[in-house]
Amino acid sequence: MKADYQELVDEISALLGAPATLENRDFGLIAFGAHDSDDASAMDPVRTRSILTRKSTPAVRAWFEGFGIARATGPVRIPAAPEAGVYRDRLCLPVRHRGVVLGYVWLLDASPGPAPDRLAAAMEVAARVGALLADEERASADLSRELRAALTAEPDWRLDLALAALRAALGPGAEGLHAVVCVAPWPGGDGPPVRVAPGAAALCTVPWPAPGGREAGAAAGGRSSGGRAAGGRGPGGGSGGREAGAAAGGPFPGRHAVAALVRLRSAEALSPATTAGARLCDAAGPGAVAGIAGPRRGLAELPAAWAEATAAARAALAEPRLGPVAPWSSVGPYRLLTALPAAARDDAAVRPLLAPVHAELARTAETFLDCAGQAGRTAAALGIHRQTLYYRLSRVEQLTGLDLDSGEDRLLLHMVLKARAL
Incomplete structure (x- = not known):
């Protein structure tokens, strides 16, 4: 499919005598023509970013859409705007299928621009691009439906049917x-x-x-x-x-x-x-x-x-x-x-430590356990004196009844502190 898009973009480039870029309607890059010009202004920041990151920023998208490209049925000329990072005029060919815009072909524009018959031929190629994009969207929608059914089906015969349908939709790749x-x-x-x-x-x-x-x-x-x-x-x-x-x-x-x-x-x-x-x-x-x-x-x-x-x-x-x-x-x-149910992640001994009023003590205990019980590392990580750390840990023991010298008590406390975020 990608090769088909590339061939069509190259065909438009040849028709109009300028390197073309194809983006979907969300301004995501699909294909672009070869660029061998020595003119540095041809690769302005907007064009460079689109090719290197395969997308445009929301601001760039809004700026170009302000010229009516989403409603246009024919070529749209857009003037340069150096302050927006657009150093050269643009020519936009809307890619439509059955009246719906699915993407855009972009070219650098120059006066007097391509002849009308060349532009008409390029728009015919853009329509073929639109048909390809529409086919891809339909196929994607079918696969989305089958994948969603397989992920949400109950683990019984309905799951078996959903997986069978997804296998059929994916073909050999399944x-x-x-x-x-x-x-x-x-x-x-x-x-x-x-x-x-x-x-x-x-x-x-x-x-x-x-x-x-x-x-x-x-x-x-x-x-x-x-x-x-x-x-x-x-x-x-x-x-x-x-x-x-x-x-x-x-x-x-x-x-x-x-x-x-x-x-x-x-x-x-x-x-x-x-x-x-x-x-x-x-x-x-x-x-x-x-x-x-x-x-x-x-x-x-x-x-x-x-x-x-x-x-x-x-x-x-x-x-x-x-x-x-x-x-x-x-x-x-x-x-x-993450495999534990919510009720299993609660523990009566640790519950008092999780009250909002003891947030600093809970943070201290978790950091202490993350640091493998090393007081020096813990104090440095928290930015506190060792004596302050020892006082806080003694308060943790008082609140929970756990012994931080016990490996099993440490494990329980560490698990509950980690699990509370889930």
Whole structure:
């Protein structure tokens, strides 16, 4: 499919005598023609960024759309604007199919510009591009429906039917090696933009919190703008975040997650999945994270892979240092903690320590345990004197009845402190 787009872009470049660039309607780069000019102004900041990052900024998109390109049915000339990083005039050919704009072909414009018959021929090629994009969107919508059904089906005959339908939709590729990616939160319920996740065999949106991780929305409930929440590690160790977020039902009401099935070349190389996760996080906006399941061949273990991907995303939401892209293999104890039901993550002995009034003590205890019980490292990490640390740890013992010299008590306390974010 990519070769088809490239051939059509090259055909437009030849017709109009200028290198062409094809973007989808979300200004994501699809293909671009060869550029061999010595004119430095031809590669202005906007064009360079589009090619190097395969996308344009929202400001650039809004600026170009201000010229009516989304409504136009013919070529649109756009004047240079050096203050906006556009050093040369542009010629935009809207790519439409059945009246719907699906993308844009961009060329550098020069007076007097291409002859009318050449422009008409280029618009005919753009219409062929539109037909290809429409076919791809239809295929993507079909795969999205089948993937969503497979991820949300109950574990009975309905799951068997959903997996069979997904196998049929994917064709021979269904039995290949792949990784499942979960990106959350995804704003709104619409599907992810086509081409936003390179290498993805299928994409869909699912409700978030996801099945198997129903506390995920509350997992990030207390994350303040400074990072981790309550009792947590934001600036000043403020204590109001997590409890308030959880009480409100989590910070992402009505939002969704994106699931992506990404093809892999080998089980040792997760880069296609991490790249897709990073791209989807960029598209989702600030605060989004990606969890990546372990590689699998075929679809038989799709539910288990989805559980791993959602758990890794929940871990990254709870512990920002793990993200924004977190493979399942990298989330450490959260592989176990995310599998526990909410009730099992509570402990009567530790519960008093988790009260908002004791947030600083909880933070001290968690840092002490993260530092393997080394007082010097802990005091340095917290920026406090050792005597202050010893006093706080004694208060932790008094509140919980736990003995911090006991390995088992330390393990219990550490697990509960880590699990509270979930």
